[in-house]
């Protein structure tokens with residue numbers, strides 16, 4: 496097995512993937528809080544970790560990929576209140592949209608998609624354990640994590656206690672023993688339309704404890720890869736990590752893998768781009784192929800701009816793959832392919848470098864275009880398959896209608912008589928009918944105009 500390394504936010508280094516059991520990997524990536532339709536920024540971790548799973552699977556690992564849905568959260572109560580609907584209905588609607596929108600990316604589903612609302616018993620048990628071990632305390636129906644009791648606090652986000660702000664504002668400030676503490680459970684408040692019973696009173700969980708409980712329940716402790724956007728490192732992941740380790744004395748995860756943000760630069764943004772920031776609109780506007788290539792064109796750790804230039808480049812790159820497909824034949828690839836295939840997989844093994852892997856695939860395309868005769872597609876198909884793009888090589892078998900076929904025959908006759916003017920006129924006529932003439936090694940072909 497090829498060694499796989501991944502950048503780990505906790506150590507700050509690129510580290511080897513070391514599994515608990517040989518050949519098995521658990522991946523947990525924080526999913527969306529379902530208070531609105533998801534946008535390109537929410538889609539990025541879905542794409543990164545779905546593709547990571549495909550890559551690990553291609554390397555022989557058995558992967559369990561868990562992506563949760565946060566369906567109990569302050570943002571949901573606020574959005575439901577503003578929309579005049581109950582929060583359960585809003586969360587259920589937005590969960591359905593999230594599933595449908597991400598389904599269109601054609602990456603399959605994560606293996607498990609737990610809902611916070613379905614994990615309440617596990618959440619309550621985890622909080623009870625933290626209280627028993629002295630890391631948490633109840634106060635007027637709320638429960639808080641006592642940050643100073645946990646000596647390793649700050650190790651993931653590399654911050655000192657004096658720089659810690661949980662972002663909870665004034666909420667619970669009078670009940671916290673220390674302003675550093677964060678909420679594990681919030682007592683039921685008027686205006687909140689969901690609540691669950693717990694030993695310290697009716698209420699609902701805080702965001703961070705939801706993920707600890709869901710991850711532990713499905714992957715156990717010390718699992719291989721915990722992922723999410725870099726905006727979640729603090730406080731969300733710092734707190735997840737503190738809760739699980741304080742409760743069990745074991746790390747939650749071995750590698751903490753964070754993707755960079757998607758940036759919308761106002762000055763570089765056309766109006767059309769702004770309108771397509773929601774995933775379903777982007778899928779309508781650019782199609783899933785261009786979006787997958789767009790995401791792969793940036794290294795997952797780096798921020799990526801969402802702008803016309805990058806989307807146009809992605810569309811052009813999709814066209815390059817579709818184009819080369821016309822000269823490929825099923826079967827083994829030529830000898831020049833092996834080093835490029837190797838470079839492709841090495842790039843992904845070295846901190847999941849998708850832009851470097853794509854560059855190897857494009858080099859493959861250049862070689863294929865240079866090569867005479869038919870080129871076996873096997874290696875490129877395998878490479879693109881890892882990025883969920885092998886469909887680009889499936890040349891649609893669209894046959895031209897009889898009218899176009901007749902014009903093509905007429906054009907051939909004109910060319911045979913060296914009547915170039917007539918041949919060109921027929922080519923234009925065909926174009927108007929939606930067919931382009933390609934003069935390939937096997938004679939002229941009619942290709943649908945893109």
Ligand SMILES: [Zn+2]
Nearest residue numbers: 525526706731
């Ligand atoms: Zn989370």
